[in-house]
Amino acid sequence: MDSSARKQKNQERIRGEILATAQQILKKEGIFEVTMRRVAKEMGYSPGSLYNYFKDKDEILTAIYTATCQDFLQKMQRVYVDGDDPKNSFIELMCFMCEFRIKNAYRYREILQNVMPGQEIEELLAIRRYVAEKLAGLGLKGLKNEEDLRIANRTLLAVAEGLASLYAGNVNKATIQECRGIMKKAVRALLKGWK
Numbered sequence: 001m002d003s004s005a006r007k008q009k010n011q012e013r014i015r016g017e018i019l020a021t022a023q024q025i026l027k028k029e030g031i032f033e034v035t036m037r038r039v040a041k042e043m044g045y046s047p048g049s050l051y052n053y054f055k056d057k058d059e060i061l062t063a064i065y066t067a068t069c070q071d072f073l074q075k076m077q078r079v080y081v082d083g084d085d086p087k088n089s090f091i092e093l094m095c096f097m098c099e100f101r102i103k104n105a106y107r108y109r110e111i112l113q114n115v116m117p118g119q120e121i122e123e124l125l126a127i128r129r130y131v132a133e134k135l136a137g138l139g140l141k142g143l144k145n146e147e148d149l150r151i152a153n154r155t156l157l158a159v160a161e162g163l164a165s166l167y168a169g170n171v172n173k174a175t176i177q178e179c180r181g182i183m184k185k186a187v188r189a190l191l192k193g194w195k
Helices: 003-029 037-041 047-052 057-079 084-105 105-114 120-137 148-167 174-194
Strands: none
Touching: 003 037, 003 057, 037 047, 037 057, 057 084, 057 120, 084 105, 084 120, 084 148, 084 174, 120 148, 148 174
């Protein structure tokens, strides 16, 4: 390996360590405790050295959010199986979405609401497109056009987000199961209405 390749690999490693440290702080103490100075202190670096890897705190948080969305989409794609019962597969997909958001609230909601309000991030749009594609594949007659599909997609995502917000502060097996049960009933009711 030549010196430029080693240097690049070392930079990627340090960026990864910065992101991991920021995520630990985010999870334990919340978004407002994630500062360049705090991350540097936790790593034993000088605060100025972090600026060689990230422009500012927002860039670190955006990188965490982008990685979270990519992870989310990859896991969603593994969860969804068309199989013999596409409606049940879709319901499971929505339950997974709600569960993932609850378990990853510290990475998902706080960053989106505090760093990027109103921004449309490609990774988030990809998640929305994936859900819309699966919803369209159900062939529901009540969804007559693109606008109906868009509204139905947003409704389902809002239900998942609302439940995730409701349960995010209390992550345990019982609350996850309760949330999944509510999500299943809500999605079934919505799908029935769009038959």
